[in-house]
Amino acid sequence: AQSxxxxxxxxxxxxxxxxxxxxxxxxxxxxxLFWYVQYPNQGLQLLLKYLSGSTLVKGINGFEAEFNxxxxxxxxxKPSVHISDTAEYFCASISGGYNKLIFGAGTRLAVHP
Amino acid sequence: EAGVAQSPRYKIIEKRQSVAxxxxxxxxxATLYWYQQILGQGPKLLIxxxxxxxxxxxxLPKDRFSAERLKGVDSTLKIQPxxxxxxxxxxxxxxxxxxxPSSPLHFGNGTRLTVT
Numbered sequence: 001a002q003s004x005x006x007x008x009x010x011x012x013x014x015x016x017x018x019x020x021x022x023x024x025x026x027x028x029x030x031x032x033l034f035w036y037v038q039y040p041n042q043g044l045q046l047l048l049k050y051l052s053g054s055t056l057v058k059g060i061n062g063f064e065a066e067f068n069x070x071x072x073x074x075x076x077x078k079p080s081v082h083i084s085d086t087a088e089y090f091c092a093s094i095s096g097g098y099n100k101l102i103f104g105a106g107t108r109l110a111v112h113p
Numbered sequence: 114e115a116g117v118a119q120s121p122r123y124k125i126i127e128k129r130q131s132v133a134x135x136x137x138x139x140x141x142x143a144t145l146y147w148y149q150q151i152l153g154q155g156p157k158l159l160i161x162x163x164x165x166x167x168x169x170x171x172x173l174p175k176d177r178f179s180a181e182r183l184k185g186v187d188s189t190l191k192i193q194p195x196x197x198x199x200x201x202x203x204x205x206x207x208x209x210x211x212x213x214p215s216s217p218l219h220f221g222n223g224t225r226l227t228v229t
Contacts, residue, residue, distance in 0.1 A: 004155075034217075043117070043204055043220030044156070051215060090155050100169065101146075101218060103155030 002026055002095040006104035014112050015083055021076040021107045023091030031095050033074040035065055038088040038106075047089075050074060061085070086111045115139065117221035119205050125227045131193035134224045138186070138207030144168075145182055146218065147190050148204040156204055162188065192226075200228045 007022040025031060032051050036044040048059025055067040065076045074091060091104040118137040126132050138145050143164050148156035159178065161169040165185040173180070177196070182188040192199055202223040210216040 006155075009153075036220075041222065041225075043206075043222045044218075045220070046217045049217065092155075100158060100161075103157070105153070105155045 002093060002100070002102050004091050004093050004102055004104035006091050006107050008107050009105065010108045010110065012110045012112060013081055016080050018079050019077065019081050019085075019109065021089050021091075021109065023074045023076065023104060025072050025074060025091075025093045026095070031093055033065075033067060034092040034094075034101070035059065035063070035074075035076050036090045036092060036103075037061075038090065040087070044090065047076070081109070081111045083111050083113060085109060117205055117207055117219050119203075119221035119224055121224055122222065123225050123227075125229065126195055128197055128228050129194040131191065132195055132226060133189055133191045134203050134205075134226075136188045136190070136205030136221060138188075138205070139219055142207035142209055142219070143185075144208045144210065144216075145188050146206040146208075147180055147188070148206065150202040150204055150223070152201070159190070195226075195228045197228050200226055202226070 003026040005024045013019045034049045035047040037047050038044045047063050048057050050057045050067045058064045063078050067074050088106045088108050090106045092101050120135050145162045147159045149159050150156040159173045160180045162182045165182045180190045202225050204223045205221045206218040208216045208218050
């Protein structure tokens with residue numbers, strides 16, 4: 001069955017430090033991967049997506065993610081975080097044949113001054 | 114473009130009462146989704162519409178939940194009767210094409226339901 005696992009429920013980090021939010025997906029013949037961000041009391045906003053092609057995907061707000069097929073991972077990274085990056089981040093996938101967007105449990109990123 | 118509109122933003126009801134949520138998707142978006150997001154969890158798909166037809170309602174608790182999209186535009190999700198475990202944020206989303214990974218979902222701000 002299609003599934004997404006986010007390995008950290010919370011990630012505290014200081015402002016201007018680098019951050020990595022980890023995501024693993026269940027293997028499939030074809031898979032499409034997404035990262036969404038949710039600010040307090042708001043809906044989800046698409047950060048970036050991997051459909052095919054280059055395994056390094058760049059998104060909005062300086063975030064990027066790398067698709068690693070051998071490790072079935074799609075980790076999100078940012079070289080230098082800001083206070084405004086404090087939010088909940090969700091990894092999601094669509095697997096070939098299912099056409100259903102499945103979300104991980106989320107990682108709460110807390111950026112401290 | 115205007116985003117996905119949802120109302121109300123907050124609702125508090127007692128268990129066994131009924132409640133309804135409304136969603137107006139982005140103009141021209143054929144696919145509409147209702148997700149349930151329980152605190153500390155990722156969103157879970159309840160029902161997916163393509164125009165006014167149901168594509169997937171496999172995780173909708175049909176004994177108490179119902180949803181409709183009569184004219185293929187806006188949609189209503191109803192819970193009757195509500196249980197304590199229904200406390201969650203209900204998110205509506207829309208996309209231009211059904212099941213197309215290149216067609217991202219656009220989410221509304223959600224309705225936060227508290228059942229006491």
